[in-house]
Amino acid sequence: MYYTVRFGAVALALAGGIGAFFALGNSWSQLIVAVFLAVVFGQLGLAAHDLAHRQVFSRRRPSEAGGLLVANLLLGMSYGWWMNKHTRHHANPNHEGKDPDVSPDILVWSQRQARKAKGLPRFIGKHQAALFFPLLTLEGLNLSFASFKALRKPSMKRPVLEGTLLIVHFVLYFGALFTVLSPAKALAFIAVHQGLFGIYLGSVFAPNHKGMPMIEEGMRLDFLRRQVLTSRNVRGGALIDVFMGGLNYQIEHHLFPSMPTPALGRAQIITERYCAELGIPYHQTGLLASHREALSHLRSVGEPLREAGH
Numbered sequence: 001m002y003y004t005v006r007f008g009a010v011a012l013a014l015a016g017g018i019g020a021f022f023a024l025g026n027s028w029s030q031l032i033v034a035v036f037l038a039v040v041f042g043q044l045g046l047a048a049h050d051l052a053h054r055q056v057f058s059r060r061r062p063s064e065a066g067g068l069l070v071a072n073l074l075l076g077m078s079y080g081w082w083m084n085k086h087t088r089h090h091a092n093p094n095h096e097g098k099d100p101d102v103s104p105d106i107l108v109w110s111q112r113q114a115r116k117a118k119g120l121p122r123f124i125g126k127h128q129a130a131l132f133f134p135l136l137t138l139e140g141l142n143l144s145f146a147s148f149k150a151l152r153k154p155s156m157k158r159p160v161l162e163g164t165l166l167i168v169h170f171v172l173y174f175g176a177l178f179t180v181l182s183p184a185k186a187l188a189f190i191a192v193h194q195g196l197f198g199i200y201l202g203s204v205f206a207p208n209h210k211g212m213p214m215i216e217e218g219m220r221l222d223f224l225r226r227q228v229l230t231s232r233n234v235r236g237g238a239l240i241d242v243f244m245g246g247l248n249y250q251i252e253h254h255l256f257p258s259m260p261t262p263a264l265g266r267a268q269i270i271t272e273r274y275c276a277e278l279g280i281p282y283h284q285t286g287l288l289a290s291h292r293e294a295l296s297h298l299r300s301v302g303e304p305l306r307e308a309g310h
Contacts, residue, residue, distance in 0.1 A: 002262045003056045010043045014074070026181050034189045038196035041140070044075050045201055046245030052083050055260045068158075072165035076173065078147030080156050090257055094230040095215040102214065106135065107298070110214050114304045126306050129299035132202075139198030144170075204243070207234050207290035208250040211297035212283070227254040228275060232293070233268065233284030240287060241265070251282065 017037045024030055048071040050056050057063045064079070071079035085100050092098035094109075102109040108117050108125045117125050124131055147166060151159045177186040212230045215221065221229070234240055234248035246261030247253060252268050259267060275282040285293070 002260065003050070006261075007047060007056075010040065010047060013040045014044070021176070022180065026185060028185060028188075030181060030185060030189055031192050034193040035196060038193050038200060041075060041193075041197045042200035042204065043245070044070055045077075046204070046247070048075065048077070048079065048082075049086075049245065049247070050261060052079070052086065054258045068162070068165060072147075072162055073169055075143075076147070076166060076169040077143045078150055078156075078162050078166065080158060080162055081147050081150035081153075082143075084155050090254060092215070093227065093254060094209050094212060097217050101209070107132070108301055108305075109210075111301050111304050112216075114301050117305065122305060125302045128302050129295045132206075132295060132298055133199060136198045136202035137195035139201055140194040141198070203291075204245065204247055206294050207232060207244075207287065208247060210294035211290075224255070224278075225280060227251065228271075228280055228282060230254075231283075232290055233282075234287050234290050235284055236287055243287075248287075251284075 014037075017033055017040055020036075021030065021033050024033065048067055051063050051067040051070060054060070054063045056066065067079040067083070071077045071082065089099050089101045094102055096102060096110055096112070104113040104117060104121060106121055106124055107128050108114045108121060114125050124135075144166070148163075150156060151163045151166075156162065177189055181189060209230055209232065212232055215226070215230065228251055231250045231254050233251050234244060236243075236248065240248050241261075246264050249264035249268050252259065252264045252271050255271065256264075256267060272282050272284075
């Protein structure tokens with residue numbers, strides 16, 4: 001029932017946004033629609049996440065079919081590529097050598113990575129805390145670019161199907177924009193929509209692990225400690241539950257990745273008590289505080305680069 005209501009509400013919001021887009025026509029008021037659809041796309045991303053974890057369907061086929069529909073066709077992001085990446089993240093969160101989410105790319109996540117950084121990452125790393133949110137405006141486009149790039153990798157199980165769905169998405173997306181809107185308005189719509197979509201995704205996923213302890217090669221942690229120590233919960237009640245799609249219970253999600261979202265709140269009480277009994281640090285804070293911690297970490301790990309510049 002929970003997922004029927006939640007996914008139904010997102011589907012209605014998507015249909016409403018598309019309807020408003022065609023009703024408004026060639027108008028600058030479309031930028032309001034772009035803002036609205038950025039939030040809807042963020043919710044679609046959260047839906048794809050839950051489908052990938054089999055929180056919605058217990059069987060593989062309907063989970064994959066739903067994931068391909070939501071991720072590839074509606075979002076323009078490869079389900080197979082993201083699934084492979086996210087599975088590796090869950091197995092070794094915040095592990096410098098094994099978690100793709102903390103691999104040094106544009107940003108660096110540890111002082112060790114900072115000292116080895118060269119080129120653009122070295123330049124951005126000096127100011128990455130200040131640049132973090134501006135860079136998030138490119139995250140939506142980055143996910144699509146990485147998705148097309150991944151189609152050639154041997155790890156992709158259905159490259160033709162996934163590639164076809166991605167192409168259909170962008171043909172419809174750009175086709176609608178440049179048919180209904182003037183080129184200037186279409187480009188402005190894309191900038192607002194994709195930029196805010198990226199910020200939304202980053203605002204949901206960054207508080208989960210950024211600023212939590214990093215695991216270096218050679219460190220030995222059991223499953224419980226590996227998941228709890230590297231994850232952060234975000235308090236905030238029903239509003240945060242909706243905004244973050246249940247990922248505010250990140251510790252419980254990592255311990256029980258296939259657990260449906262509505263059960264995570266109840267699991268949180270049990271998990272916190274159990275960690276207290278074992279003396280395992282269990283960290284949760286508010287949304288703004290979580291971002292402060294994440295940005296503080298980014299600033300700290302970029303320190304060697306700033307010192308090298310003096």
